[in-house]
Amino acid sequence: MFDRSDARPWVTATLAPLASDPRLGLEVAATLPVRGVQVSAAQPGTRPRDLDRSGRRDLVAAARRRELGIAGVDAWFPTDDLLTAATMDDAVERLLAAVELAADLGRVGLSTRFPGTGADDPIRAVLAAAARLGVPVIDHAVPPRGRPARPRASAAATGLIVPGAIESSAPDATGGCSLDGLAVGIDPPAWLVAGLDLLDGAARGVEAVRLADLTVDGMRVPPGEADGRVDPAALVAVARTGGFEGLPLIDARRWTHPVEGVRATVGRLG
Secondary structure, rough: OOOOOOOOOOOOEEOOOHOOOOHHHHHOOOOOOOOEEEEEEEOOOHHHOOOOOOHHHHHHHHHHOOOOOOEEEOOOOOOOHHHHHHHHHHHHHHHHHHHHHHHHHHOEEEEOOOOOOOHHHHHHHHHHHHHHHOOOEEOOOOOOOOOEEOOOOOOOOOOOOOOOOOOOOOOOOOOOOOOOOEEEEEHHHHHHOEEHHHHHHHHHOEEEEEOEOOOOOEEEEEEOOOOOOHHHHHHHHHHHHHHHOOEEEEEEOOOOHHHHHHHHHHHHHH
């Protein structure tokens, strides 16, 4: 999908924060030093119900005209929806719709966050559908399922927790049982809030690396900011030692100035 001979930095960015209209967002992204964009299944204009097959082809073509690739699809939802009988079916339907969207956009990866434990059967149903369509499913649970997570030297969780934004867990916890076909992604703010060692988690092997930071006051900011705690270049380097081969994703959700933040993050990657 992405040409390694391309001179642009080996990085992508989230589309939704760049503009409320995804088409305008593509225009903005085309001015940034990124190779592609991650679309959101929740943004008007890129929601599964907003795009029929023709519309999905048009979105891919619109990105290509601007020399951008579609890197993946984000499908965030309250993790408890898969644990509650009243909401489980609807959550699975939304995830399956996002899987189909990811398939139609080029069999790109679907990023989501499953409950740390439980909900094995509905997750397996989503994974089975994704496997049939050739869509990788990347879970950003903290800690990852079936994998121990080391606490930071200062293990106390700090910052404000945005409801539904992270999966909180005890610092010395291990996620639930691993599931075949479920990839692991790492979202730094979630690890910081949980008091877990971000670099250790990246070194254990991940399929997706998001670049974002969290201040001690709980604000999501570009990595490398003076009041942040993440060195983006170090995070990517450590993830590479663990086998990560993909494009890091600059995750500008809830940044005050996302466009400037994307540029600053690229500059800090060296």
